[in-house]
Amino acid sequence: MKDLSILVVGGGIGGLTSAIALGQRGFEVDVIEKDPDWSVYGVGIIQQANVVRAVTALGVIDDYIEAGYGYDFVEIYAPNDELAAKVPVRRLVEEYPGQLGIGRPALQKVLADRARAEGARIRLGVTVTTLDDDHSGVDVTFSDGSSGRYDVVVGADGLYSQMRDLLFPDAGQPEFVGQSVWRYNFPRTNDIVNMHAYTGTMGIGLVPLSHEFMYMYLTTPEPDNPRYPREGLAGIMRGKLSDAPKRMATLGEQITDDDGVVYRPLDSHFLEGNWYRGHAILIGDAAHGTTPHLGQGAGMAIEDSLVLAEELQGRDSVNAAFAAFQERRYERCRYIVEASLAICMGQIGKGPLVNYPQATADMIRATSEPL
Numbered sequence: 001m002k003d004l005s006i007l008v009v010g011g012g013i014g015g016l017t018s019a020i021a022l023g024q025r026g027f028e029v030d031v032i033e034k035d036p037d038w039s040v041y042g043v044g045i046i047q048q049a050n051v052v053r054a055v056t057a058l059g060v061i062d063d064y065i066e067a068g069y070g071y072d073f074v075e076i077y078a079p080n081d082e083l084a085a086k087v088p089v090r091r092l093v094e095e096y097p098g099q100l101g102i103g104r105p106a107l108q109k110v111l112a113d114r115a116r117a118e119g120a121r122i123r124l125g126v127t128v129t130t131l132d133d134d135h136s137g138v139d140v141t142f143s144d145g146s147s148g149r150y151d152v153v154v155g156a157d158g159l160y161s162q163m164r165d166l167l168f169p170d171a172g173q174p175e176f177v178g179q180s181v182w183r184y185n186f187p188r189t190n191d192i193v194n195m196h197a198y199t200g201t202m203g204i205g206l207v208p209l210s211h212e213f214m215y216m217y218l219t220t221p222e223p224d225n226p227r228y229p230r231e232g233l234a235g236i237m238r239g240k241l242s243d244a245p246k247r248m249a250t251l252g253e254q255i256t257d258d259d260g261v262v263y264r265p266l267d268s269h270f271l272e273g274n275w276y277r278g279h280a281i282l283i284g285d286a287a288h289g290t291t292p293h294l295g296q297g298a299g300m301a302i303e304d305s306l307v308l309a310e311e312l313q314g315r316d317s318v319n320a321a322f323a324a325f326q327e328r329r330y331e332r333c334r335y336i337v338e339a340s341l342a343i344c345m346g347q348i349g350k351g352p353l354v355n356y357p358q359a360t361a362d363m364i365r366a367t368s369e370p371l
Helices: 013-024 049-058 061-067 104-117 162-167 233-240 246-252 297-314 318-347 356-368
Strands: 005-009 028-033 044-047 069-071 073-077 083-088 099-103 121-124 128-133 138-142 147-150 152-155 175-187 195-198 203-208 213-221 262-270 280-282
Touching: 005 013, 005 147, 013 028, 013 049, 013 104, 013 297, 044 049, 044 104, 044 213, 044 297, 049 061, 049 099, 049 297, 049 356, 061 099, 061 104, 073 356, 083 356, 099 104, 099 213, 104 121, 128 162, 138 152, 152 162, 162 280, 175 233, 175 318, 203 246, 203 318, 213 233, 213 246, 213 318, 262 318, 297 318, 318 356
Parallel strands: 005 028, 005 152, 028 121, 073 195, 152 280
Antiparallel strands: 044 099, 069 099, 073 083, 128 138, 138 147, 175 213, 175 262, 195 203, 203 213
16 A cells, blocks of 8 residues: 555554654654653663564664664573573574663654654644544544544554553453562673573563663562652662562662652553454554563564554555454464563462573564564
């Protein structure tokens, strides 16, 4: 198909990579984002080998490498700080690292700059009010009183998706899994040249973000889903590290800035059945929100954006493109959601403890398969 007008709802990773991929194929793209400040967490994110492959196809890999820190192994440690396994990361693009860590603000700038360069028009502080699909397109009204007509609407608005509620009001909501994640940035030490992850009931690790910085992630059981106040949050995170491996507990003594702590309860959701209705479709966390245990939430959204653009370009109708997209994405994304949740359940004692090195190797192998 040619000359499609497309609305992308959501200015996060999936929305911006969709704007890039669609713009590169000559489609006219509007992006709306509900947050008027377009804020992102100040910590980092893991971009794995399949992401390196996808963003190479998008033409933004060099910007990624410049803004982040590449590596080719994941080191997995036992709770006594002994190295348990060194899992190689297969390079899917030979001339680039297998994985990289990157700060979320740096990543957003890379993607936003390229989306605009590809012609996307981005508006902030705007949401969808109504959708009217007449089987040839969608009339959309917006919260700022404006309106537009589009051939395709892409819901890339995250785990708590407004678009999912509009399209599938009976789909249910994400469910809290009984665990939360804590993140904090540190100056990078010389030995952190790849990801370090620990086995056991405490999910914890370090990821390099740049030559200057790394970040710690920590998952903890939070059965009552508490909402901790901002004041004192650094001390609470330090307390959560009291039973951590010695090296991590020692590093945790540097956690002193309440505003530097990012705390997030973990929810999970997988939309059964179709992810599309009429001329509107969901991608990323809106359709398949995963916990971070395999580090693939952003990766699945980026792959979604690339595959959707390919199918819209290569098919004769929107419906055929949507069906082909879901055929390529459904089981791959389900695997990530379910395998990540299994690790979580094992850590909090609601399921068997998963062999984390094996689960990591299985994930790397599975996501190395062609899209």
